[in-house]
Amino acid sequence: MQTQPTASHFINGQYVEDTAGTPIEVIYPATGEVIATLHAATPAIVNQAIAAAKAAQSAWAAMSGTERGRILRRAADIMRERNHDLSILETYDTGKPYQETSVADATSGADALEYFGGLAATLTGEHIQLGEDWVYTRREALGVCVGIGAWNYPTQIACWKGAPALACGNAMVFKPSETTPLSALKVAEILHEAGLPAGLYNVVQGMGEVGAALVTDPRVDKVSLTGSVPTGRKVYAAAAAEMKHVTMELGGKSPLIIFDDANLENAVSGAIMANFYSSGQVCSNGTRVFVHKNIKEAFLKRLSERLDNAVIGDPMDPATNFGPMTSRRQLDIALGYIAKGEAEGARLAYGGKAIEGPGFYMQPCVFADVTDDMVIAREEIFGPVMAVLDFEDEDDVLARANDTEFGLAAGVFTNDLSRAHRVVAGFEAGTCYINSYNDAPVEAPFGGMKNSGVGRENSKAAIEHYSQLKSVFVRMGDMEAPF
Numbered sequence: 001m002q003t004q005p006t007a008s009h010f011i012n013g014q015y016v017e018d019t020a021g022t023p024i025e026v027i028y029p030a031t032g033e034v035i036a037t038l039h040a041a042t043p044a045i046v047n048q049a050i051a052a053a054k055a056a057q058s059a060w061a062a063m064s065g066t067e068r069g070r071i072l073r074r075a076a077d078i079m080r081e082r083n084h085d086l087s088i089l090e091t092y093d094t095g096k097p098y099q100e101t102s103v104a105d106a107t108s109g110a111d112a113l114e115y116f117g118g119l120a121a122t123l124t125g126e127h128i129q130l131g132e133d134w135v136y137t138r139r140e141a142l143g144v145c146v147g148i149g150a151w152n153y154p155t156q157i158a159c160w161k162g163a164p165a166l167a168c169g170n171a172m173v174f175k176p177s178e179t180t181p182l183s184a185l186k187v188a189e190i191l192h193e194a195g196l197p198a199g200l201y202n203v204v205q206g207m208g209e210v211g212a213a214l215v216t217d218p219r220v221d222k223v224s225l226t227g228s229v230p231t232g233r234k235v236y237a238a239a240a241a242e243m244k245h246v247t248m249e250l251g252g253k254s255p256l257i258i259f260d261d262a263n264l265e266n267a268v269s270g271a272i273m274a275n276f277y278s279s280g281q282v283c284s285n286g287t288r289v290f291v292h293k294n295i296k297e298a299f300l301k302r303l304s305e306r307l308d309n310a311v312i313g314d315p316m317d318p319a320t321n322f323g324p325m326t327s328r329r330q331l332d333i334a335l336g337y338i339a340k341g342e343a344e345g346a347r348l349a350y351g352g353k354a355i356e357g358p359g360f361y362m363q364p365c366v367f368a369d370v371t372d373d374m375v376i377a378r379e380e381i382f383g384p385v386m387a388v389l390d391f392e393d394e395d396d397v398l399a400r401a402n403d404t405e406f407g408l409a410a411g412v413f414t415n416d417l418s419r420a421h422r423v424v425a426g427f428e429a430g431t432c433y434i435n436s437y438n439d440a441p442v443e444a445p446f447g448g449m450k451n452s453g454v455g456r457e458n459s460k461a462a463i464e465h466y467s468q469l470k471s472v473f474v475r476m477g478d479m480e481a482p483f
Contacts, residue, residue, distance in 0.1 A: 004089070005185035008038040008205050009045055012052035013198025015185075018045050024178050024205055029095025029324040030315050030359045038181055040206035046213045049202040053144045053171035054219050056199030061141040061169030065120035072117030072163060075194035079110040079159075079187075086186060088316070090155050093180040095324040095360070096278055097315045108440070109159030109187065112458070115442040116163035123168065123463060125470075132477060138470040141169030142245055143221035145466065146214045148235065149184065150226040151177035151326055152281045158184040160442075161224045162191070162201055164462040170222070171200045173214060179327055181205050215239055222466065225249070226283070228380070229406070229451050236454075247455035247465050249283070249447055251380045252408030255401035256286030256437060257391070257423060260294040262413035266435060268302050270413055271386065274437040276310070276364050279325055280334070280384030284409035284446075286437055288370075288377055290391045290401065300368055300388065304350050307364050312355065324360040325383060331360040334383025341367050341376040341385070349388070372400055380406070394419065402428045407449030411437045430456070 007015035008024075021039035028035045041049070060068065079086065086106035091098050096105075125137035147161035154176050165172045176184040188203045204210060215223050215238045222245040225235045232250040239246045256274050258267045274286030291299045315323040325331040331354065338352045351363030362384065370377050370387040377387045391397035401410060411433035412423045424432045430448040433439065440446055440458070447456040455465045 004036065005182055005189070009041060009049070010185050010188035010203040011045070011049045012202065013192050016045065016048070018042050021045065021206070024181060026093070026182060027327065028092055029326050032328070032358050032360065035092055036182065038205050040178070041204040041210045043213065045204055046210060046217070049173045049204045050144060050214070050217055050219050052199035052202055053173050056197055057141065057143055057169070057171035060166075060171065060197060060200050063169075065123050065167070068167060068169065069117040069120030071191075071195045072113045072120065072166060075191045075196070076110040076113035076117060078190045078194055079106050079113065082190070083107060086155060086183070089186060090183050091315045093154055093182045094152065094326050095315055097320045097323045099318050099321050100278065100323075105153065105155045108153075108156045108442070111442045112156075112159040112163040116167035116462075119460065119463065120167040123467065133473070133475050135471055135473050138472065139168075139463075139467050140470055142466060142468055143170060144219055145170045145172045145222040145224065146220050147172055147174040148211050148214070148223070148225040148227065149174065149176045150283070151179035152278060152283070154180040154183040155187060157226050158187040158203075160457050162187065164466045165222075165224075166191075166196070166200060168463060168467040170466055173202045173204060173220075175204055175206060175211055175214060178205065178207050211235070212238065215244075216242065218242065221245060223247075224455075224465075232453065245465065247447075247457065248453040249455075249457055250408070250451065250453040251283050251382070252285070252406040252448060252452050253288060253378065253380050253404050254284060254286045254406065254409040254411070254429065255288045255290060255427075256411045257290045257397055257401060257413070258292065258295070258299065259412070259414040259416070259419065260292035261415045262295075262435075263415065264295065264298060264302060267413040268299065268306055270411060270433075270435070270437040271303060272306060274411065275386040276307075276322065276384050277438060279323055280364075281326060281330070281382055282438060284431060284438060284440075286409065286411050287381065287385065287387060288401070289386055289388045290397050291388055293390050293392050296368075296388070296390055300349055300366070303366060307350055307366070310364060312361060312363070322364065325362065326360070328360055330383060331362060334362060334381055334385055337376055337379070337381045337383070337385055338365055341370070341374065341387075344374045344376070346370045346374060346376060346387070352385070372403065378404070394423070398423060398426045402426070405451040408452035409433070409448070
């Protein structure tokens with residue numbers, strides 16, 4: 001396998017280039033070097049991709065689910081065989097350490113392909129008896145789906161959207177983030193190598209205007225976006241104007257509540273996973289960490305000791321476990337929030353400085369004595385910046401945890417089982433954790449409440465968002481009419 005894709009776009013089963021499109025420089029976050037230059041899709045490329053998807057979709061939907069599933073499962077096998085090369089590409093694309101990409105990215109994408117490949121044969125309707133008459137339902141594909149990816153998990157998101165769409169008999173046009181455009185091309189290449197007919201999974205590159213062209217095209221039936229809330233609002237409105245189906249997986253400012261009876265070591269591990277995995281660039285991150293006053297200083301002390309063990313360096317070194325930010329812009333955003341936190345009077349308890357040298361590196365950052373009204377406790381930073389807030393009362397902390405426009409994720413650490421279930425029942429969030437954080441198995445639904453989105457990805461729930469039901473009433477006797 002060539003590590004690098006050979007052209008900007010993948011359409012109708014092959015790589016396609018159109019150098020008339022705006023150049024997109026791919027920058028390796030560890031060094032700041034340009035490692036590839038792609039071209040944004042021209043209107044002709046967008047049209048070519050949608051036309052290919054439209055032309056291929058009906059024959060794919062007419063195949064049995066078993067046949068469709070077999071191809072997806074074969075693609076999962078290929079993806080696992082090539083995990084090393086795909087992980088290297090993901091690291092070049094995102095800057096995430098190889099130690100992380102080798103276990104969390106292509107593997108997660110392969111899990112989605114395997115899971116929905118196995119589910120494809122089970123997508124049936126139901127029979128409803130009404131006396132001697134009856135109704136049956138058919139589960140049918142939507143048609144052409146557009147997927148718009150975020151820059152933090154390019155391989156995974158390409159599969160999380162593509163796998164259920166293809167399992168249900170749809171075609172997909174996927175637009176990765178312009179910041180991390182390489183990995184999705186390899187997903188398309190592998191799907192077609194596994195036997196996916198040409199035209200069913202196409203990848204086009206570009207910025208907002210390419211996304212807008214895809215979302216508003218009348219041939220498109222469904223839009224699935226992973227991104228920020230402001231982008232989600234725009235895309236949702238554009239799709240709604242044409243009555244398209246939508247899934248929106250957006251941002252968050254998720255709470256993590258740590259009670260004083262929690263296992264401290266596990267709670268620190270949870271807070272690290274909720275704030276510093278992928279250098280903090282995860283939409284579901286629990287960046288508001290509410291720690292009971294009785295254990296606050298012990299928590300901060302142990303957290304600082306554990307953060308001293310972070311290995312910051314070359315992402316290709318298997319020993320590195322904390323890599324650079326994905327872009328200079330994202331680094332500047334995170335550092336800007338750190339300045340705001342200090343200005344508002346939060347106590348900088350750990351790190352928070354940019355690291356000199358090439359690449360977009362910064363230290364993990366922990367703020368203590370944060371209050372609910374501070375900007376660092378209200379706005380999504382999307383970087384390795386943890387806000388630690390104090391609490392004493394369960395009802396009070398739950399109300400504070402829910403006092404946000406977001407509702408993507410939430411977690412609780414406690415050894416009191418009744419309290420754990422009581423608290424998660426009270427969370428206004430779609431994806432919750434007890435004594436854990438940021439697990440995302442494909443078998444479980446993933447998605448948010450409130451401004452964090454609509455619809456669910458993964459699990460059987462995703463099938464509802466990539467298919468539609470047709471009801472058929474069958475009368476067995478004579479038909480009556482009033483005249």
